[in-house]
Structure formats: C-alpha cells, structure tokens
Amino acid sequence: MDQPxxxxxxxxxxxxxxxxxxxxxxxxxELGLLDLKAHLxxxxxxxxxxxxxxxxxxPIYDIPALPIVTGQELTERLMEQIKPxxxxxxxxxxxxxxxxxxxGRWKLSTDAGTQIIARVIVIAAGGGSFMPKRPPVxxxxxxxxxxxxxxxxxxxxxxxxxxxxxxxxxxxxxxTLNLAPIAKSLTLVHHRDGFRAAQxxxxxxxxxxxxxxxxxxxxxxKALHGEGGKLSGVTLSGHDKSEWHLxxxxxxxxxxxxxxxxxxxxxxxxxxxxLIPVDTTRFESETPGIFAIGDIITYPGKxxxxxxxxxxxxxxxxxxFHICRPNEKLRFQYTTSSSSLQKxxxxx
Amino acid sequence: MxxxxxxxxxxxxxxxxxxxxxxxxxxxxxxxxxxAECGGACACATCHVYIEDGWYEKLTPPSxxxxxxxxxxxxxxxxxxxxxxxxxxxDLDGIKVTLAPE
Ligand SMILES: Cc1cc2nc3c(=O)[nH]c(=O)nc-3n(C[C@H](O)[C@H](O)[C@H](O)COP(=O)(O)OP(=O)(O)OC[C@H]3O[C@@H](n4cnc5c(N)ncnc54)[C@H](O)[C@@H]3O)c2cc1C
Ligand code: FES
Numbered sequence: 001m002d003q004p005x006x007x008x009x010x011x012x013x014x015x016x017x018x019x020x021x022x023x024x025x026x027x028x029x030e031l032g033l034l035d036l037k038a039h040l041x042x043x044x045x046x047x048x049x050x051x052x053x054x055x056x057x058x059p060i061y062d063i064p065a066l067p068i069v070t071g072q073e074l075t076e077r078l079m080e081q082i083k084p085x086x087x088x089x090x091x092x093x094x095x096x097x098x099x100x101x102x103x104g105r106w107k108l109s110t111d112a113g114t115q116i117i118a119r120v121i122v123i124a125a126g127g128g129s130f131m132p133k134r135p136p137v138x139x140x141x142x143x144x145x146x147x148x149x150x151x152x153x154x155x156x157x158x159x160x161x162x163x164x165x166x167x168x169x170x171x172x173x174x175x176t177l178n179l180a181p182i183a184k185s186l187t188l189v190h191h192r193d194g195f196r197a198a199q200x201x202x203x204x205x206x207x208x209x210x211x212x213x214x215x216x217x218x219x220x221x222k223a224l225h226g227e228g229g230k231l232s233g234v235t236l237s238g239h240d241k242s243e244w245h246l247x248x249x250x251x252x253x254x255x256x257x258x259x260x261x262x263x264x265x266x267x268x269x270x271x272x273x274x275l276i277p278v279d280t281t282r283f284e285s286e287t288p289g290i291f292a293i294g295d296i297i298t299y300p301g302k303x304x305x306x307x308x309x310x311x312x313x314x315x316x317x318x319x320x321f322h323i324c325r326p327n328e329k330l331r332f333q334y335t336t337s338s339s340s341l342q343k344x345x346x347x348x
Numbered sequence: 349m350x351x352x353x354x355x356x357x358x359x360x361x362x363x364x365x366x367x368x369x370x371x372x373x374x375x376x377x378x379x380x381x382x383x384a385e386c387g388g389a390c391a392c393a394t395c396h397v398y399i400e401d402g403w404y405e406k407l408t409p410p411s412x413x414x415x416x417x418x419x420x421x422x423x424x425x426x427x428x429x430x431x432x433x434x435x436x437x438x439d440l441d442g443i444k445v446t447l448a449p450e
Pocket of ligand 2: 372384385386387388389390391392393394395417430431432433
C-alpha cells in the first residue's frame with residue numbers, strides 16, 4: 001500500500017471502528033451506552049456503507065419497526081441516534097495497517113497518516129472497502145497515479161493536457177464539463193450514445209461537442225501506449241471492431257466503485273474465504289481484542305442483513321467493555337428505565 | 349433448462365437453470381466467479397455477461413434501469429447484459445453466456 005503522506009500525532013480512544021456502514025454506525029450507539037468512545041474510519045466520504053453507496057433511494061422493508069425506509073434515510077436515522085455519543089469520523093481514509101503495541105493496545109493507521117490507538121478494534125468492513133472499478137486494459141496499473149486517475153484531486157493536474165475521460169455516468173459528465181476549459185484537448189468515450197447522467201450535463205456536453213470544443217467517441221479503451229508510467233496515447237475500439245489511435249496524456253475512467261477486501265487481508269487476522277470467522281457470544285475474531293461484525297463476518301447461520309449487524313454490535317460492545325474497563329462491573333440496563341443511560345442520551 | 353457458461357479463462361460448463369431464478373443466481377450457485385455485489389438489485393453492474401451465438405436477440409430487451417446500470421460495467425459490447433436481470437425459463441434452454449472481464 002501507499003506510504004502515509006504525513007504521520008500525525010496518534011489519537012487515543014477506547015475503540016477504533018473500520019467501516020461506517022450500518023453495523024459500524026450502530027456499534028457507536030451500543031458502545032456509547034457503556035461509556036466507550038469510538039473513532040470510525042471509512043474510505044467513502046460519507047456514512048452508510050452499501051446503503052448510501054449502492055442503494056440510497058431503494059426502500060428497505062425488513063428493518064424491525066420501520067416498515068419502510070430507504071438506504072439514505074436509514075443512515076440519517078442512525079447518525080441521529082448516535083449523535084449523543086459524538087463519534088469522530090475519518091472519512092476518505094483507508095485503514096491500511098494494524099499493529100499491536102507493547103502495552104496491549106492497538107495502533108490503527110490510515111493512508112492519510114491518521115493513527116488511532118485503541119484497546120479494541122472493531123472491523124465492520126462489510127464487503128470490503130469501496131474502490132474505483134479498474135477497466136480491463138492490459139498494463140493499466142503501471143499508469144495509475146501518474147497518468148491514470150480515478151478521481152480528480154487537483155484540477156491543475158490536467159491543465160494543457162490531452163485528457164481522455166471514459167464512462168457515461170454523472171462523474172464522467174461532470175468532469176468532462178469541468179476539465180474542458182483547462183485541458184489542451186478533451187475526449188469523452190462511452191460504449192453508447194446515451195448517458196446515465198443528469199440531463200442538463202448531457203445537454204451541455206453535447207453543446208461542447210457541436211462547438212468542437214470537445215470530442216465524443218462511441219468506443220472503449222482497448223490499449224494504452226506510453227513509457228515509464230507516462231501515457232502518450234490510447235487505442236480505441238468501436239463496436240464494429242474498428243480501431244483507431246488517439247493522443248492522450250491522462251486517462252480518467254469513471255465506472256463507479258466496487259468492494260475489495262483491501263489491506264485488512266494483511267492484518268494477520270484469520271480469514272475464511274475473505275470473511276472473518278467469529279465466535280457468536282463475543283463477535284471477536286480469532287485474535288483477542290479484534291472484534292468483527294456485519295457483512296464481513298462468518299459463523300454458522302450468518303445472514304448478511306442489517307438487522308444481524310445490529311445484534312452483533314450489541315454483543316460485541318458487551319465483550320469490548322471488559323477489555324476496555326477490566327476493573328469495572330457491567331450492569332445490564334434498559335434505556336426505558338435507566339436514568340444513567342438517559343443522561344448519556346441527553347434525554348433526561 | 350441448461351445454461352452454457354464460459355468463465356474468463358475460456359472454460360465452458362453446463363449448469364442447470366431453475367425456472368424463475370435469475371441467470372446470475374445460477375452462475376453464482378454453480379460456482380462461477382461472478383461478483384454480483386448487490387445481490388441482483390441492478391445496482392452494481394458486477395454480474396455483467398456477454399450473450400453468445402444469437403441468444404441476445406431472443407431475450408426480452410433490457411429495461412431502462414438495466415441499460416443505465418450497464419454504463420457502470422466495464423468492457424461493454426453490443427451483446428452485454430446484466431445476468432441478474434435475466435430470468436431462467438424453458439425458452440432459454442441452451443443459452444450461452446460468457447463472464448465479462450473484471
Ligand atoms: C442493493 C442492495 C440491497 C440490500 N437490501 C437489503 C435489505 O433490504 N435488508 C437488509 O437487511 N440488507 C440489505 N442489503 C444488505 C445490507 O446493505 C448489508 O448487509 C449492510 O450494508 C452491511 O453493513 P456493514 O456495516 O457490515 O457493511 P457495509 O455497508 O458494506 O459498510 C462497510 C464500510 O466499510 C468500509 N471499509 C471497508 N474496509 C475499509 C478499510 N480498510 N478502510 C476504510 N474503510 C473501509 C467500506 O468503504 C464501507 O463503507 C442490501 C444490499 C444491497 C447491495
Ligand atoms: S448483481 Fe448487481 S447489477 Fe446484477
């Protein structure tokens with residue numbers, strides 16, 4: 001993985017959670033009731049995991065007591081529910097290294113240089129971290145970061161460049177419109193003359209094509225040409241198998257995200273077919289102090305459902321408490337009747 | 349019905365298709381390496397297949413949602429479909445599909 005850009009002063013907390021999907025979010029609540037503080041890391045730039053990334057508008061019908069709720073609404077409600085516990089989110093960061101310290105605590109590091117020292121790690125990584133889909137063009141990985149970019153960090157990178165954008169969704173169209181004025185030349189390639197993007201962006205794009213300010217090809221990228229990670233051109237191919245060459249210094253493929261297990265595979269945790277086996281009384285992995293909940297885990301009878309993740313979070317929190325507060329006794333209490341829980345929730 | 353499925357290495361297997369189930373489910377349960385990340389909700393495009401040997405024309409045309417979602421698939425060709433949107437039925441006995449690259 002990439003070296004951290006800048007190592008920062010470590011943060012100390014009770015629990016570090018990898019993944020801010022529904023399971024990670026609800027853990028904050030269950031941990032919070034037990035006075036445990038949490039930091040969450042997610043590669044996405046917002047909470048919700050699969051619910052907001054894959055199906056924000058789709059209704060979910062099997063959340064107990066919520067007859068119908070969309071992925072987006074469920075996430076918003078979870079965020080509201082955990083607000084009293086003021087969790088800290090580290091969005092847009094990949095958890096990429098885990099190390100055991102001599103005092104028994106863990107140090108979790110991210111690709112942005114964040115370091116979190118915690119007694120307990122909770123892996124709520126779902127189907128893995130969301131990463132950009134990589135087009136199946138031979139050798140593309142050798143150009144990544146230099147000439148092939150899956151996101152635009154600085155527009156200036158593309159000034160006076162021959163830019164090629166591949167894809168037909170909103171990101172492809174938005175960046176076509178944004179980069180057209182500063183690029184030396186801009187070409188959009190898509191497999192059809194139709195787009196899954198906001199109509200006004202499509203209209204604007206078509207206007208630029210008419211004014212010959214940008215080019216549009218119904219094609220796909222077949223091969224990349226260049227040296228030492230520096231792109232000089234591409235071969236495009238049409239549906240009729242015709243091929244042609246285009247000069248290009250930068251390629252921006254926008255085909256959405258897909259889940260990849262990523263660095264967790266190298267954390268030294270026992271995995272079974274990319275899932276973490278846990279015991280179902282504590283939801284702890286085979287490494288003590290590393291817990292796992294949600295879609296990333298496996299046990300006999302496991303169902304990849306949001307409600308299962310919630311249950312797993314509650315049991316995990318009980319076990320995590322004993323690690324974080326070895327000398328304290330845990331009292332079982334109901335939120336309906338415990339004034340101390342209500343105080344934590346800010347309702348009494 | 350039977351589905352003749354070719355994996356990314358070119359190996360062909362015949363798998364049994366169950367009426368009313370989707371081709372994606374049959375490929376997945378048949379052990380083919382199909383990601384199908386969203387479990388058939390037409391929300392991920394990782395169940396992308398090519399329909400071979402003239403079978404494309406025999407299928408019900410894709411819905412608007414499928415056409416849109418295909419924009420997020422890689423290496424789309426004129427015979428591309430999302431296998432979670434194709435339902436097994438006797439009419440499709442012998443259908444030939446190839447897993448698209450990932
Ligand atoms: C289309 C669709 C419909 C669904 N419908 C339902 C339904 O009706 N009912 C139901 O109960 N379930 C449904 N599900 C399943 C449900 O969404 C999942 O069970 C749930 O999202 C799992 O939650 P999670 O918190 O375990 O993981 P996820 O939601 O997958 O979140 C995991 C998060 O961890 C992050 N992450 C992973 N590794 C790292 C890392 N190393 N560094 C930083 N971040 C990382 C990921 O980016 C992601 O945001 C559906 C799923 C899909 C795709
Ligand atoms: S399984 Fe996700 S679109 Fe078919």
